[in-house]
Amino acid sequence: MIEFPAEPTIETSRLTIRLVTQADLPALLEYNSDEAVTRYLPYGNWNGIDDAQEWLGRATTRLAAGEALQFVAVLRETGHVVGSCLLFHFDESSRRAEVGYLLGRKHWGAGYMFEAMKALVDFAFAQMNLRRLEAEIDPRNTSSAELLERLGFVQEGLLRQRWDLKGEVSDSGLYGLLRADWNRRTQPQP
Template identity: 50%
Template sequence: MQTVLSQALHTPRLIVRAIQENDLPDLFKVFSDDTVTRFLPYITWEDTLAAHSWYARAREMAAQASAVQCVIVDKESSQVIGSCLLFRFDTESERCELGYALAQSHWGGGYMAEALRALLTHAFGEMGINRVEAEVDPRNPASAQLLRKLGFTQEGLLRQRWKMKGEIKDTWMFSLLRDEWQAANRPG
């Protein structure tokens, strides 16, 4: 099982690629929005120090082969409009988790589904992953709907799973298996 993104992924409207330091100004626009970060496990970025701190953690996790942090680039504007990542790799079980965030200005346009289709195809193919998991705050039905649209199965509710931002939160657990993805995405 690989734990790196070996190449940029291209879709009709997007490029999904590894993060670079020069992406931080665009990402700051995404992660400085309280609406975007409401259900994320980290605080809203208030300054560039938060952005650089996050980037340093992303680079450290990549160096340890524990995460693949990607940005989502809109081909038309060349702007970074969001991020997605695979993390918490379990190489023995060929499993990882999925995370994602998108600029509010691009919500409802199918951008995240398009980006995640490319990332999941790569994960289940070249990376050799068998199971992708995702957790969703029950108060975020749009995220749950996105995962269902991509073929994820909701496996259950994990009660009081996390304490984030001073609040104890439940989470829905979703998963998608390689054979399910391949069966649903066969050409023809």
């Protein structure tokens, strides 16, 4: 099992990235009950606080089992939750994990997820000693693809008709980012 840092909280210029709590559920319910947000996610809209509560229960169980770190991104100035991001599908011996993220629709276009993910990627490589990060997206999710590419993820594959969800069959774009490439991009070379 991968060892999680005791207090995994990350500060960026505008955001605090911290583990999700009960108090975050109303904002997350608002975002996850918006079809524009969940359109390309592998689950349906949340229909009420019970769905939010059940999701938090799963996140808590996965945290205790060392399977996932579910974060929220909150504005430093106000504490307002703008979205969520996570590390999951850890493979300890290969030192890799997968990333996922979402923003409330009203927070799109402000660079918040780029800022949050840049910090989370740094955290994953530097604090958790991961070696490789992966992401899987619907290729039609262009905002997500642009975010990954801006972070330096490379599309490594396209799995055709991988999903049959929400009444439609869809492909999966597989992306990867190596710590070595991240360090080359973000650290000054001698």
